[in-house]
Amino acid sequence: MPAHYSLSETEEAVKRRLGDIAVRHDALAAVSNIHRAASAVRQHLENSALRPAGLTWSAFVVLWVVWIWEEIETRHAASEAGISKGTLTGIIKTLESRDLVERRQHPDDGRRALLKLTPEGLSLMERLFPAFNGEEAFVVEELAPGEALQLADTLRRIVTHLEEKGEERRGDLLGDEPVPPRPGGRRRSS
Structure with missing residues (x-):
């Protein structure tokens, strides 16, 4: 039994399994393919553009969010990146140790924190994003x-x-x- 099935093989297996079960096959196909495409794109971008920079997908997305917003509260960064606040904490610790992100207390509420790219983080994103976008172009070529x-x-x-x-x-x-x-x-x- 193969460890990896092609998209066509998986679609055929789904048809066999569902048989006469009354479901919206168009919705199933659309959502399944959104998931498959997202996974394939993420894996490609991690392996091509991000790994040479020593970044995971989640770390890159956090850097992207902070880069775009310039300064952002941690809770909003987690939400924009689609990760939990706990996951963000680990990513921020790693990015801080690499001197890519700095965290500071919110001036109006000491319980909240703000994130901002360091000059090194800004330089990394300015160098990395064109290569990342080149791979985005490859994905849709x-x-x-x-x-x-x-x-x-x-x-x-x-x-x-x-x-x-x-x-x-x-x-x-x-x-x-x-x-x-x-x-x-x-x-x-x-």
Whole structure:
């Protein structure tokens, strides 16, 4: 049995498994392929553009967010990067040890912290991003002219839909029940 299946093999296996189960196959295919594409793109960018700079995907995304916003609260950086505050803490420690990011107390509230790139971090992003973008261009080079922008617009509509209506949908599905916490790696001892 092969350890890795092609996209076509996986799609055929899904068709066999689902059989006559009444599902929206178009939605299944779209969301599955969003996930597959995101994973493939992330892996390619980590292995091509980021590894030579000694960065993980998450560390790069944090640097990107701080670079774009110039100075940002840690809680907003975590949200923009799509990671937990705990994960951000570990990434920031690593980036601080490499003198790429500096953290300081918020002037209005000592419980909050602000992030800013150091001159070394700024220099790294100015050198790294053109190479990163070159790999982004490689990722979409099989698309016809205009298709990359059309894809970006389609994905933007999905994200906007979830931003605008996702909470309401979760409320409809869960009612008054609170969203259960994400399962962690450690289990509570009894």
